[in-house]
Amino acid sequence: MSLVIKKVGKSFEDKIVLKDVSFEVGKGEFVSLIGPSGSGKSTLFGMIGGIISPDEGDIIMSNQSILNKRGHMSYMPQQDSLFPWRTVLENVLLGQEISSEVTKDKAIQMLQIAGLKDVINAYPAELSGGMRQRVSFIRALLCPQNLLCLDEPFSALDEFTRIDMQQWLLETWEKYEQSILFITHNIEEALFLSDKIVILSHSPAVVKEVIEIPFARPRDPALMLTDEFLKWKRKVMNLIQSKN
Amino acid sequence: MMRFIKQGWRSIIAILLILILWEMAINIFSVEEWLLPAPSVIFTDLFKVWPNFYPHLLSTLLLSILGFIIGSTIGLSLATLLHLFKGLKKTFYPFLILSQNIPIIVLAPLLVIWFGFGTIPKFIIITIACFFPIAVSTLSGLQQTNRDLVFYMQMMGANKSQIFWKLELPDAVPAIFSGLKIAATYSVMAAVVSEWLGAQKGIGVFMTMATSSYKTSHVFVAIIITMILSLTFFSVILLLEKLFSRWQKKGARL
Ligand SMILES: Nc1ncnc2c1ncn2[C@@H]1O[C@H](COP(=O)(O)OP(=O)(O)OP(=O)(O)O)[C@@H](O)[C@H]1O
Ligand SMILES: [Mg+2]
Secondary structure, X not given: XXXXXXEEEEEEOOEEEEEEEEEEEOOOOEEEEEOOOOOOHHXXXXXXXXXXXOOEEEEEEOOEEOOOOOOOOEEXXXXXXXXXXXXXXXXXXXXXXXXXXXXXXXXXXXXXXXOOHHHOOOXXXXXXXXXXXXXXXXXXXXXXXXXXXXXXXXXXXXXXXXXXXXXXXXXXXXXXXXXXXXXXXXXXXXHHXXXXXXXXXXXXXXXXXXXXXXXXXXXXXXXXXXXXHHHHHHHHHHHHHOOO | OHHHHHHXXXXXXXXXXXXXXXXHHHHHOOOOOOOOOOHHHHHHHHHHHHHHHHHHHHHHHHHHHHHHHHHHHHHHHHHHHHHHOHHHHHHHHHHHHHHHHOOHHHHHHHHHHHHOOOOHHHHHHHHHHXXXXXXXXXXXXHHOOOHHHHHHHHHOOOOHHHHHHHHHHHHHHHXXXXXXXXXXXXXXXXHHHHHOOOOOOOHHHHHHHHHXXXXXXXXXXXXXXXXXXXXXXXXXXXHHHHHHXXXXXXXXXX
């Protein structure tokens, strides 16, 4: 699976939101998308999901255009969006129910590996915010689609839970082969998680810069305290603040 | 049962108080029995008349259960149709409300003219009383689906029928049950009223006979049994609701 965003543009009424946006997500790659609020990141996700159609450009997955076609990606929103009347196991199976056949054994196995064994039969209301996001991620990961789109999944969590979650996410994801496109406002988060960061500018949003992050995997949170990491952080900060 | 007593003791005491005052008032003012019988008289009559009354009760029970099932099915399907086809809703929603403005007393004789004295006019009356609360609450339940969840389903590529069956319908279950509870009590009332149209058996028939022979205490027996029947119906629906919404008991499992 590879995803190519090709010269995509979109306006709402007469406000130009995205302009000439191009980048790629390779097979098994973790790509972060950062940019100011209102720059059109979620709109871009809507296009990949096929529920918003761009004014110009194309979106190509594995050499085929998926413009206005639904069901080619798996999605994890900011709010966990778990269904309150379903147990954790039933929730995790929802993505599969929509797009393919249900593999209950695989789901149970995955929940066990992800450290959610004790809550398999619990309802979402019984879980903490961090736990719910874990379940939400497993639900996305369990889908057969090879692209996971995560829209600020951790922004509602406190700092402690967030760092835990970042590491858990990496550990869990590294066992599987899907590509991830990840929206965040947090530069450290983007640096720690990604192979590649796409920086969007203020409106109308264009791609300011695409930077490859060289840190080896598997990654450890201690990485965030190294000089190397801080150097990269400074670099990204400068890029974000620079005028076009 | 213990919980019922715990929550309902205020009502139980109130009822007992009213009964005692009633009994005393009848004795003090020595009211004629055919005008207003004392509670004690009603209760002794209840046991006396029970073997006679029982077949009537069964018939009404059957009628209201069947009527309720027909009415709820129609109400649910109607709400679903109006929800899925927005154009239909704009056209027919006013009719839904108008249907509640038809006075049953006027309609009943017409129904007899059209359909005779069989069961059909009775079911029509119960249905008219039942379907409305269910249709209205189901419709509002279906319309108030969490937007985030709908958006999630769309982003995942779910089609309209998946969104309905997996999200909108289960999300509307609490609303549907609040409609069912109202309809359950209406259905018993409507069954009794429909029996006034003419029937061989039923609490309504029993009532008419009691009234015409000035057996006021028998009328009260019928009223009490009707009330108990309504309450029982209501409790059954309540129980089903509990069964269907176990997930709402937050944090109960951990
Ligand atoms: N359906 C719509 N109609 C009109 N304007 C819209 C619509 N959807 C989004 N917009 C506008 O497009 C712009 C981009 O919105 P979008 O949600 O994609 O931004 P974002 O980058 O995800 O922001 P944030 O980081 O705050 O989530 C905003 O200015 C928003 O007001
Ligand atoms: Mg957004």
